[in-house]
Amino acid sequence: MEGTTMLAPLCCLCLLLLPAAVAKLTIVSALDESLQEGVAWLEEAVSRAQRSTNFTLRQEVVKVSIDNEEDGKQTICSAALNKGAGLVVDVTAGGWTYARETAADQDTPYLRVQISNYQWMAATDQLLQNRNATDAALIFASEAELDQALYYLVEGSVVRVIVISGIDATLTHTLKKMRPSPSYYVILGATDELNTLFSKAVRNNLVTRDSRWTLVATDHKSDEFDRDMLTESTGVTLMTPAQEVCCTVRNRNTNCDCDTLMIPRELTVNAMLMLARVLKANDQQNGGGDGGDQPSTTSFYSALRTELNSWQNMKWEQDTLQMVPQFMFDITAINSTDTSAVGSWTTADKLRLNPEYEHSPIRRFFKIGTIMARPWVSPISGSSVRKKPTSSNPDDYMGYCVELAARLAEKMKFDFEFKFPSDGQYGARQKNGSWNGLVGDLSNGVTDLIVAPLTMTSEREEVIDFVAPYFDQSGISIAMRKRQREESLFKFMTVLKAEVWVSIVAALVVTGIMIWLLDRYSPYSAQNNADLYPPHCRKFTLKESFWFALTSFTPQGGGEAPKALSGRTLVAAYWLFVVLMLATFTANLAAFLTVERMQTPVSSLDELAGQSKINYTVLQSTATYQYFFNMAAAEEELYRVWKELTLNSTSDQSKYRVWDYPVKEQYTHILQVIEESGPVDTAEVGFQRVLDNANGEFAFIHDASEIRYEVYHDCLLTEVGEPFAEQPYAIAVQQGSHLQDEISRTILELQKDRYFEALSAQFWNSSARGPCPNDNDSEGITLQSLGGVFIATLIGLALAMLALAAEVLYYRRGGTSQVTDITPKKALKMAVERDHVARINVTPVY
Structure with a gap:
């Protein structure tokens, strides 16, 4: 089938009006194969038309299937060429282009009668668009209804739909796991079928939100809908054919008898009756005859338009050669007790809403996967982040991702709840190929999207899709505890070792004794030769000698020196000793205090990997852990390749002979230390292990943005070195999800409005830490050091x-x-x- 064949299996049933010895003309009709009762409808229609017009008709049936269209083409060609078809009537849901083209080639009248659920689908589609329903699950009572609806959906419905037939246990499980979850549900069928299908939906807990279910009745028995299944808080929207539809289908003005009306069947019968009258009139105009001359196309269409004037609300479309009944549907909102008129839909005027009814669009609902981590998502109550979350309400949490999810919901008009992974992990590939954590929940349909600090990696893109990044270049960094200074009032005494202090005291004592001895026994001292010196000249007794030796250590000096040459020689040597010791002490004290302020054990990842005193770890099942795992694997592969080059090379073997392996096994060593230390389950545990080590001999290698946030809020933490392995954070959706383009556009709009810069400034603000001890290099010497x-x-x-x-x-x-x-x-x-x-x-x- 050209133009309409890319769908479910289809069969067109063609009744051909063929001249015969016993008949005037023969009618042709086409019908979908899935509508099994359609054959009986056509037979009944032809029979009633013959009785009503007393015009003998013969029918030729052509069945066409999408799986085997060639047989249908051969049949209609045979009927048209060999038997001389008088009229081709197409009553398929989508129309059969090949039948129309064949009829045109043979100058045979072609007519299409629209008896499908096309207009029901058009009304439903416009109602969903009005409610901003970009996705819906369409549930049909039968395969025939589903096949007919596919033609409308393929022609251009803007609503993303999920088309299914019936509700059973398997389908219920599928609907519950469907991600993203449908925002709306539509059931199309007769009233008794609506009761059956909706009762199954209620029993399986699919009806949980008000006005998200629309029931479309194909008959006039909507009063028989069981409203006991509804409550005051869970209502549905009911769409039913108006009274005018009944009269249109029956081609009457009064006494339409809608209770027993089956619209497609009755429309088929009355259409055939009208066509029989047109054919009979055309035959009589041409003079009649046993052969049943084939009517001309021009005269047939002219007579058809004249006959249609007597059929109320039936429109002829010349461009498509189609009879289109003008229907009207009433749309009401009902619950267990109340009924409110929502509006109506007509073929000509489309959707008309009741201005007195509140037509607020019903927001979509998504389950957003996220994870507990500061500052992305944390409980408002102040409870520990390590505590397993018990609430899915976004109002119970705060953080960067909470703010972002709320803004997306505001811009995209949806409601949401948080879904935390049961294992609390970001997601890693398991040995069996499956994924755990956030990535596993998204790929398995537990969540609709992920709003979390999730790194874009090639491994994850194999099972999920990422949208435009919302947080650029957040790499990996190292967090350590600042080394606390040893607070001591006599810290200046530690500049020199104890043996040096003892040596200084001994030098002072020996010098004092020597000055006393020299002054006492030298004949030229002031003590032994007072006549040579002024009266009251200083005499260096034992007490005075010790005092001189002690005061020589002060800038004021020791005072009057000995007069004898021997004493002055000793004093000169002693003063040189004092000057050198004071200079040494001063220089070492300044250096000691400066080095203490600048002291950091490591300053980069290379230094951390090259030492053995400081242990470190990472958060398990994260991109950080995967980074070191991949780098270690790369080093191992490089070693294997290098070994093959050195051992298996032939002519250039000497070129690869080196004493040392040219690639450092740095990451292999890092991964080994991480495995020995044990990866932590949560980031809070990692930071706590850092804080518990007062000597600053434990490091936590983690996301740079989270480390920076913790440093801004804890004076004891510091960030070591520069971030490395920078990668952006992005929102993730299921593979092929319709949300990908919509979220990407919203993210770009927010970037244009500089929203993310303001949001980052809200959480990464150094002023949030408050006053902390000033331990930078410009700090002066504290009182604790020289007290x-x-x-x-x-x-x-x-x-x-x-x-x-x-x-x-x-x-x-x-x-x-x-x-x-x-x-x-x-x-x-x-x-x-x-x-x-x-x-x-x-x-x-x-």
């Missing part, structure tokens, strides 16, 4: 106060030391006398 200096000063002050108390106490008890006030005049007189005595006692030294 011991202040404590030492306070201790010295306390010791001074104790010494004062001891002196006062000793003096009051009559100690030998006297404290005498000397006036300036008396002091001058004593100085002159000392100078005079000194001059008298001077003895020249040679």
Whole structure:
């Protein structure tokens, strides 16, 4: 069949009007094979037409199947050429182009009568479009109804439909698993068939949302629909033929008797009766005769149009040579108690809605797969992310993906609920080839789409489809705990080792003793030769010597030095020692405090792989784990190829002889450490293992965006190095899903509006962390590091106060030391006398 043959099996039944010795003319009709009762209808129609017109007719039946169309073509050609067909009547659902072309070649009248459910489907399609129903499941009571509907759907329905026949246990299971879930359901059939099919849908829990079911009756018995199956909250939309349809089909003005009317059958009978009258009139106009002359095409169509004027609401379409009855359907919304007029549909005026009825589009409903992970999806209640989610209501969660899903629902006009994978995994291929986690749920039809931090990988694209990315270039990064400084008030003391401090104290003691000894035994010291030096010159007793050695460590210096050459030589060497020690201490203290601030154990993945002190892990069944697994496998394959080159090469064998293997087995080592540490089930567990290690000797290799979020919210965490293996995040749908293009367009519109930039700024904001200790390189030395200096000063002050108390106490008890006030005049007189005595006692030294 040309033009209408790309569908289910079809048979056209052609009744040919053939001249015969016992008949005036013969009528031809075409009918779908699936409509088994159609043959009986045609036989009854021809019989009633003969009785009513007293015009003998003979019929020739041609059955045409889409599986074997050639037999039908041969039959109609034989009838047209050898038997001289008088008229070809086509009553198939889609029309048979070959029959029309054959009739035209033989100058034989061709007529098509539309008795299919074409207009029921047109009315249903426009009602679904008005409700913004982009997808629906069409359920038919019989295969015949389904085959007829396919012609309309193929011609240009804008609604994505799923066409099925009947409802049984298997079909119910299929409908429940269908993804994306149909937003609407339509049942087409007689009223008793509607009752049967809808009751099965109710029993199988398919009727869960209000106004999502539309029941299309093909008869006038809608009053017999069992409304007890409905509740006040679950209503349906009922479409039934109006009273005018009954009269149109019966070709009457009154007494139409709609209760027993079978529309296709009655329409076929009355069409044949009218055609018989037209043929009889045409035969009489041509003079009649036993041979039954073949009517001319022009005269037949002229007589047909005249006859059609007496058939109310029957329209002739000259371009398609088709008789089209003008139908009208009433559309009502019903529940268990109420009935509301929604509108009507007519062949001429199409859909007309009742302005008093609230015509709010019924939103689609999707199950969105996602996973618990901060900041993408987390419970509002503040409970742990590790806790298994118990609610599918999006209002119970917050996060980037929650906001994105809500915006998509707003833009695309749908409702949704969250569906979390039972194993809490993103999805990985199993040994048997199946997938688990989010990817498995989507590919198996448990969910309609995925809105989660799901990386686009080639392996996943084998079973699901990705739309335009919504989060660009989120790679893999390393999270570690910051190494906490050892808070100690005497940290400055740790700049030098204990043995150095002991050596300094020993040097001070030895120097003090040596100064005392040299000053006591040197003949040129102030103590042994007072005449050479001014009066009251400093005498280095044992106490004074220790004081000099101690104060030499201060910028103020030790004061007056020994007078003898031997003493000054010792002091010069000691001062050099003091200068070098002070300079060394100062330089090492600055370096020590600076290195402490800048200290990081590793700064890249290469350094992490090249050490053995820090352990690390990843989140299992993620793109991160798969990345290291694939890289390790690549290293192994490279090693195998290199080994084959070195061992099996012939002429250029020496070119591959190297001492070291040229490819580092870095990722193989990383994967081994990960397996030994054990991949974690959730990201929260991984971050907690990092925080539990106070020494900063555990790392979590994870998604860079999630690590950055945790760093922004926890002062103890830090991100090491730069992200690597960057890949975008994207929403995923089922393979071939109609949602792919729609979501992609919406994502591009949101990108144009800079929505994702604002959403990222909402969650990745460093101000969310609050005040944290400033541990960067520009930080000054803290009080905790040098607080011991202040404590030492306070201790010295306390010791001074104790010494004062001891002196006062000793003096009051009559100690030998006297404290005498000397006036300036008396002091001058004593100085002159000392100078005079000194001059008298001077003895020249040679």
